[in-house]
Amino acid sequence: MRVFWVFRGYLDERMDAGALVKMAEAVGRKGNEMFLVTGYKRIKDEKAPVVYLRSLSVPILNYICQTVSARVALLRLARSGDVIMAEPYMAPAVLPFALLARFGARGFRVVLDVRTLPVERGRFISALDKALFKAGLFLGRRFFSGATVITYAMARALKKWLGRLPLGVWGSGVDLAVFDPARYDRESERKRWGFGREQVFLYHGALSSRGRGLVEAAAAFREAKLENAVLVFAGEGELSSEIKDRGGPSVRIMPPVPHSEVPSLLAACDFVVIPFLRTPVIDTSCPVKLLEALAMEKPIVGTDVPPLRELLEGSRFWFKAERPKELVKVFREAAASGVSKASGARDIAREYSFDAQAERLIRFLRLI
Structure with missing residues (x-):
């Protein structure tokens, strides 16, 4: 199984960048492949299983750029039988693949992955985030194959938004060999x-x-x-x-x-x-x-x-x-x-x- 995990932003600026890479590597140890599909601002980790997206420094333009870049990258790399997971903000980027899957073409499975609810970041940005988040939930419920969330509490909180969409729970991870x-x-x-x-x-x-x-x-x-x-x-x-x-x-x-x-x-x-x-x-x-x-x-x-x-x-x-x-x-x-x-x-x-x-x-x- 090959999994493409799509999210916006810059991997090299995320506090959880190391954890995301380790999770992808853990999936790989189970006989599968997982690739992170995201952007970077200054530093690429060439050894990590990452498909880097084209990115800009301007927040809203960067979102549009990464959405288009993710769609192009997946058109180039994804093949029949692959799983595409996307956070709600990137649901528009993977929507064409969900539509293909819905009508039986190419055998994709497209999954909505929710790691966090929108965080308060200022009135305008927060309003935009919430709108994109809700739009992503709507697209997921309407067109995707399933959804995953980080906790059972989140599953309960999003139940009315996700309806009867098949739902899985997988949380944050810790490296017991390092934290020993x-x-x-x-x-x-x-x-x-x-x-x-x-x-x-x-x-x-x-x-x-x-x-x-x-x-x-x-x-x-x-x-x-x-x-x-x-x-x-x-x-x-x-x-x-x-x-x-x-x-x-x-x-x-x-x-x-x-x-x-x-x-x-x-x-x-x-x-x-x-x-x-x-x-x-x-x-x-x-x-x-x-x-x-x-x-x-x-x-x-x-x-x-x-x-x-x-x-x-x-x-x-x-x-x-x-x-x-x-x-x-x-x-x-x-x-x-x-x-x-x-x-x-x-x-x-x-x-x-x-x-x-x-x-x-x-x-x-x-x-x-």
Whole structure:
């Protein structure tokens, strides 16, 4: 089976670029082929299984350019029996192949793949995103062979849009060979990152979305007044200054860390902080940073949102805040707990390995 996975944007600017490539490679290990079909801005990874699209620097023009480029690339490369998966925004690019499949020509299977709901990015861009997203859902329901989503929560949220379209669930993945605590010495990694004897609470990722509760977490950590503890934010974004102002001296912001260095950083910390707020995007997500923390057996300080509850309900290493205002209490509980290892967390992560997710996807694609 050959699979073409089509999405807009620039692969070299995506935070999850490494994860996307690893997922394609995992599908390949199962005796199939998967190619990412997307653009790039500056750097091509020539070794990755990627079909690069022509791209422009102007956002709206770039979308049109990539839509046309994807259609041309698939006309050139796709053959009978292939599967074409596309995010809702790129549904217009693959619509001709869905129509061919619908009328029995060339034997394509075209699948709508939804990884996230539209994210707020400013009034005009957000309105355009939502319109394109809904148009993609409509085209998928009307003409495609099936759809895949990232969580069962997303499946429930999109049920009215997708109707009776065959639906598969395959989530984010984690590389258990890379995110393996046995490969790292905690004290050595702490020295590497400049940590002393203080307890280190860590958040890593973009500092640009209010739905992630980052400002609230910084303020709560300051109010908790923990002795010999620091909350580290590894990332950058427009919320950086506000996080620092609200967190004060108890908060440290460090530059973004390449994905290849994240296991080392996780090995050096004591707790991973996931302070997400309840939003449609968060409620239907499958956070990679949570899976990576579990693979590294790190205790979690996090809010009670659906993706955390689904994986961590009943776990002793989850210090749960029912709502963001409870983070002050939860930070104190975690600091005083003496918990240093999340026993059993790696077993949870194993269910979300790239190989496990690839199996779920392949199983669904063979059914439609």
